[in-house]
Amino acid sequence: MAGSSSPQIRNICVFGGSSLGKEKDFLESANHLGQVLAERKIHLVYGGGSLGLMGGVSIAAFLGGSQVLGAVPRALAKKDLLGKTIGEELQVSTISERLNTMFKHDDAFIALPGGLGTLEEIFHISSWAQLHIHHKLQSFIPVIDPSMSRINWSTKESRKKLRLDLSLCL
DSSP, rough: OOOOOOOOEEEEEEEOOOOOOSOOOHHHHHHHHHHHHHTTTTTTSSSSSSSSSHHHHHHHHHOOOOOOOEEEEEHHHHHHSOOOSEEEEEEEEEHHHHHOOOOOOOOEEEEEEOOOOHHHHHHHHHHHTTTOOOOOOEEEOTTTHHHTTTTTOOOEEEEEEEEEEOOOOO
């Protein structure tokens, strides 16, 4: 809108799972998001790889003409745990450096469904906003809300050790 004071978004960081989950709608949403980013000429910043929901959004954005930047910790790249990064790959030393790198290259955040890594990214970015470290836009795709309510907070006995299962039931 002409005269609007809202910031122009050129780069969006997308957080999400490196697995497809159990809902086919999640992958369809990820693919659609990538297409929309490309149509609006918005570049994608993500955690790298070609697997799962992150693979879906990155492939769709890249094929649609968006620039894509994947920040990948060297340890994950060496073990090929994420698949091949779509677009440009920037290797970093740690998971923390990965988040900081993605933060430096984006104007806004979107979170798709995911696991503990996605939750960690959401908590970091949300707490940084609460502390006024940034004022970037944040959006959690509506399909994540039902998943968040399905977190399994129960304890399970595994190899005679008690652990808390915080995995999303995707």
